[in-house]
Amino acid sequence: MKRIVIVGGGFAGVYAAQALERRLGRREDVELLLFSRENYFVFQPMLPEVISGTIGLLDVVSPLRRLLRQTHVHVREIESIDVANHTITVAPGFKPHANVMAYDHLVLAPGTVTDFRGLPGLPEHALPFKNLADALELRSRVIRALEEADVESHDATLRRQLLTFVVAGGGFSGVEVVAELNDFVRDVARSYRRIDPKEIRVVLVHGQDRILPEVSPKLGTFAQRILRQRGIELVLQRRLVAATGESASLSDGTTIATKTLVSTIPSSPHPLIDALALPKTKNGRIVVDSALRVQGHENLWALGDCASVPAQDGAACPPTAQHATRQGALMGENIAAALDGRPLRGFDFKGLGKMGSLGRRNAVAEIFGLKISGFLAWFLWRTIYLAKLPGWGRRIKVATSWTLDLVLSPELVDLRISAGGGVMHEHFEPGQDVFAEGDLGDRVYILLSGRAEVVREPRGAAVGAPGGQVVAKVVAILGPGECFGEMALLGNAPRNATVRCLDPMTVLSIPKRDFGLLAANVPGLRKSFEEVNARRVLSSH
Amino acid sequence: MKRIVIVGGGFAGVYAAQALERRLGRREDVELLLFSRENYFVFQPMLPEVISGTIGLLDVVSPLRRLLRQTHVHVREIESIDVANHTITVAPGFKPHANVMAYDHLVLAPGTVTDFRGLPGLPEHALPFKNLADALELRSRVIRALEEADVESHDATLRRQLLTFVVAGGGFSGVEVVAELNDFVRDVARSYRRIDPKEIRVVLVHGQDRILPEVSPKLGTFAQRILRQRGIELVLQRRLVAATGESASLSDGTTIATKTLVSTIPSSPHPLIDALALPKTKNGRIVVDSALRVQGHENLWALGDCASVPAQDGAACPPTAQHATRQGALMGENIAAALDGRPLRGFDFKGLGKMGSLGRRNAVAEIFGLKISGFLAWFLWRTIYLAKLPGWGRRIKVATSWTLDLVLSPELVDLRISAGGGVMHEHFEPGQDVFAEGDLGDRVYILLSGRAEVVREPRGAAVGAPGGQVVAKVVAILGPGECFGEMALLGNAPRNATVRCLDPMTVLSIPKRDFGLLAANVPGLRKSFEEVNARRVLSSH
Numbered sequence A, B: 001m002k003r004i005v006i007v008g009g010g011f012a013g014v015y016a017a018q019a020l021e022r023r024l025g026r027r028e029d030v031e032l033l034l035f036s037r038e039n040y041f042v043f044q045p046m047l048p049e050v051i052s053g054t055i056g057l058l059d060v061v062s063p064l065r066r067l068l069r070q071t072h073v074h075v076r077e078i079e080s081i082d083v084a085n086h087t088i089t090v091a092p093g094f095k096p097h098a099n100v101m102a103y104d105h106l107v108l109a110p111g112t113v114t115d116f117r118g119l120p121g122l123p124e125h126a127l128p129f130k131n132l133a134d135a136l137e138l139r140s141r142v143i144r145a146l147e148e149a150d151v152e153s154h155d156a157t158l159r160r161q162l163l164t165f166v167v168a169g170g171g172f173s174g175v176e177v178v179a180e181l182n183d184f185v186r187d188v189a190r191s192y193r194r195i196d197p198k199e200i201r202v203v204l205v206h207g208q209d210r211i212l213p214e215v216s217p218k219l220g221t222f223a224q225r226i227l228r229q230r231g232i233e234l235v236l237q238r239r240l241v242a243a244t245g246e247s248a249s250l251s252d253g254t255t256i257a258t259k260t261l262v263s264t265i266p267s268s269p270h271p272l273i274d275a276l277a278l279p280k281t282k283n284g285r286i287v288v289d290s291a292l293r294v295q296g297h298e299n300l301w302a303l304g305d306c307a308s309v310p311a312q313d314g315a316a317c318p319p320t321a322q323h324a325t326r327q328g329a330l331m332g333e334n335i336a337a338a339l340d341g342r343p344l345r346g347f348d349f350k351g352l353g354k355m356g357s358l359g360r361r362n363a364v365a366e367i368f369g370l371k372i373s374g375f376l377a378w379f380l381w382r383t384i385y386l387a388k389l390p391g392w393g394r395r396i397k398v399a400t401s402w403t404l405d406l407v408l409s410p411e412l413v414d415l416r417i418s419a420g421g422g423v424m425h426e427h428f429e430p431g432q433d434v435f436a437e438g439d440l441g442d443r444v445y446i447l448l449s450g451r452a453e454v455v456r457e458p459r460g461a462a463v464g465a466p467g468g469q470v471v472a473k474v475v476a477i478l479g480p481g482e483c484f485g486e487m488a489l490l491g492n493a494p495r496n497a498t499v500r501c502l503d504p505m506t507v508l509s510i511p512k513r514d515f516g517l518l519a520a521n522v523p524g525l526r527k528s529f530e531e532v533n534a535r536r537v538l539s540s541h
Helices: A011-024 A132-151 A156-163 A172-191 A217-229 A321-340 A375-388 A392-406 A486-491 A513-523 A523-539 B011-024 B132-151 B158-163 B172-191 B217-229 B320-338 B374-386 B392-405 B486-491 B510-519 B523-539
Strands: A002-007 A030-036 A038-042 A061-062 A072-075 A080-082 A087-090 A100-103 A105-108 A112-114 A164-168 A203-205 A232-234 A238-242 A249-250 A254-255 A260-264 A268-269 A300-302 A352-358 A365-368 A369-375 A424-428 A433-435 A443-456 A473-478 A498-511 B002-007 B030-036 B038-040 B062-064 B072-075 B078-084 B085-091 B099-102 B105-108 B110-112 B164-168 B201-206 B232-236 B240-243 B249-251 B255-259 B260-263 B267-269 B300-302 B353-357 B361-367 B372-374 B424-427 B434-437 B444-455 B473-478 B498-511
Touching: A002 A011, A002 A100, A011 A030, A011 A321, A011 A473, A072 B132, A080 A321, A100 A443, A105 A321, A132 A156, A132 A172, A132 A260, A156 A164, A156 A254, A164 A172, A164 A254, A172 A217, A172 A260, A172 A352, A217 A232, A217 A365, A217 A369, A238 A260, A238 B062, A249 A268, A260 B361, A300 A321, A365 A375, A369 B523, A375 A392, A392 B392, A424 A443, A433 A443, A443 A513, A486 B085, A498 A513, A498 B510, A513 A523, A513 B498, A523 B523, B002 B011, B002 B099, B011 B030, B011 B320, B038 B072, B105 B320, B132 B232, B132 B260, B164 B172, B164 B255, B172 B201, B172 B217, B217 B232, B217 B361, B217 B372, B240 B260, B300 B320, B353 B374, B353 B523, B361 B374, B361 B486, B372 B374, B374 B392, B424 B444, B434 B444, B444 B510, B498 B510, B510 B523
Parallel strands: A002 A030, A002 A105, A030 A072, A105 A300, A164 A203, A164 A260, A203 A232, B002 B030, B002 B105, B030 B072, B105 B300, B164 B201, B164 B260, B201 B232
Antiparallel strands: A038 A061, A080 A087, A087 A100, A112 A268, A238 A249, A249 A254, A352 A365, A365 A369, A424 A498, A433 A498, A443 A473, A443 A498, B038 B062, B078 B085, B085 B099, B110 B267, B240 B249, B249 B255, B353 B361, B361 B372, B424 B498, B434 B498, B444 B473, B444 B498
């Protein structure tokens, strides 16, 4: 019995599994397994349409089990791979026990990840745009920002943050996201009585001097003109370098006040691939031969975005779906050949072209050397991707949704899908308030790095008192290891001081509910906080 | 300027707001406000269809802003109401400050809540079925259970828990949920290679001797026969009294092993209504006169499920959508009359009948005195509710989905919508393991009430050793205030003992990630746990 294990449920993994099913599915001596973090395959090209709900939320994804009838699909993460001993360690599910499994052939196709490490505040405050959960979360945040802006009609600063939407990365992915986001926000904002369309800012930040580096300058310039016409601001030659809950910091030192920040860059190797000691390119892709096999490993294969596959001209294949699907087909052929001892075939696909949607019946495309833009490109985009969508059921549903979208308004329901809310890190930049005097206490903080000042208004100072400006008093400077914000929770009173960031800082932020549950039951925790509190009250007199 | 505030975005609140818009929307001296926790209105009768994804996930809800063009919709919770001073306190949004707002007329329509307090383990382990998030969460849990059962093919106990689905409450709501759940599970299970349809159990628990007490015995018996034919087990004359993460406990002392438990009962007053000192019925509904006004309060009105409205025959109106919508229409009329000093009109609607879907082209209905069951009732159900759905756009979408559903398979994508995962309470019943020796450590626990024993296998005891049973050794008894499970996390090793519940107990459960973040930064917390750990290691030698 030969066990073939595929890691990854994207284009590469699914097409490889389908090809293997076609060639080996009926063989009694072969077992096919596919591991995926989600139970569905995401049709990436249509993912941005989830933001506006143009197509049904579930139509952009396909259940893996429906696509793969002869493969054992395991919705589990892989914790580690041992290529020397031909085993993988599978993460636990409901039962907390690890599971080591041997394989005869291993196919690596986990793709890449958006890795915000090294960019302060991005892991906590920026959204990636890779899978369905990301798209739903973005949609939810946008609607929530509009709802809040509609209610908070008097706070101009907050409104500016709420009504500014920033996307970083001007490649195909970032451009499609910003175009869809812009269409959606401007369309639904009309349903909000207290939001003026002129208040809305949608910003695309891109490091180079023009967007869409994947296509010719002419098409890139065309795309820029279209995006600007629709009201999108292009911020070029600047990169996103840091983020807080209230702003995005760019490489030239400027900041953009926003509560909704998406970053489609940087694309990094999957942690599983990162941990493997195999020959790799300098951007971390596994080097394979043109038959998709890893050098020196008879039973180790890789394809898709995680692999560097040599194309006919010697350069590496670009990380696109059209290459991944064709590598998948070849994978099926070559593994079947390897099992039978037949010779392997090399990869020889040149690429058909490139397409990117700009939303609202507009797109750019380079196909078979032709450069197309506008409605025709958009029509091609829709037709080709509809045909590529797996399964007739889904094609019918998407075509129906697209038809209904011509007459119906976009959805504006907030599903409130949010992973956040628990114990988490938060990042602050100098000058920013963690909280302000008089706020309700909803979180407790522990300073991990950086510095903050505790500021208090003088007692008896009335807001807008005659005689000019009231100078606030700095009552303490906080450094790493110190906690703050606990007074409002222990005493259930409003914040009695403002905490303002001095040096860029990271804090551990604990929600009131979690802190309450813990403080009531862990004697040491409550004592720690009470000691700090006592010291502080003492020193402030 | 008169400010009319409506609390609640269900049938009662929305229909009242629409009626007020019709009568007062153009008046410059009237301001309409509606407060709702979600930004959408849920069309409750179709909510069970979200489980199977028969209709699009968003089609069962309507954005409030689209329904109410002249009302200021605030997606905020109300924290408290002061009927003496005519003010409400609005919960904070992004900015943590409370907001007190005066009103001229207050319309109470928050509905009821499913309140699991007093039922051990239900708040943590049972799912209500009230809003869209509940339906999506249930859908997600069902799919996750199937995925896990497919992978965990060797653990019979776990498989039994995973493949058993329990619904408590045999009224319309519970019956519609169990019928839809059963259809969905049995349909999609065919896509799982290692699940035998015979392993699936779907159970309906109901306290009385027959389900659907709302309709005649004949229709109730018909519904029972249909549900049983479809493979649903009916457990009658028993109530759900407690729950753990692995089982449901019934009033006769028996338990059902399950990981998926839904309870549509008990229905309790909304906390906001509960906190008001107003005349109420014994089940907590506010007593209003037939004009929907609260006795002794000129500007306080209530309708829908939170109110006890006298019908023509003197009895209180039942809590149904048909009554709520008609009370809403009257509310608009009466508040307009009150503003102008005209006399108020009384409520005089008798009710048209009752309908409940049994899934798969079957239903029961009592309309205008006629008792109908089977396909005709189901056809009526669909036709009437489709017509009642707010807005043409949604009607088209739902009709399209229903049509496509005739030819396409149900969706089986797990969106992984889950609120859980943070610091939480968990409930255990005697005999149940919190964790077992050898498990990976994923959580730390603090015992709040009840008792547990710490059990260890003797060293060197091989599993299945010859010579019969190996007796495990009880090494400690744990009581309230003690923490356990920290060794595996501090040392990152597998659990070195089993912790088993002796008396019903509640524990505070802290996930590894949260505990790690906290322990690394709060000196007192780590010390507390290390002290306990040292004591325990000492005493075990």
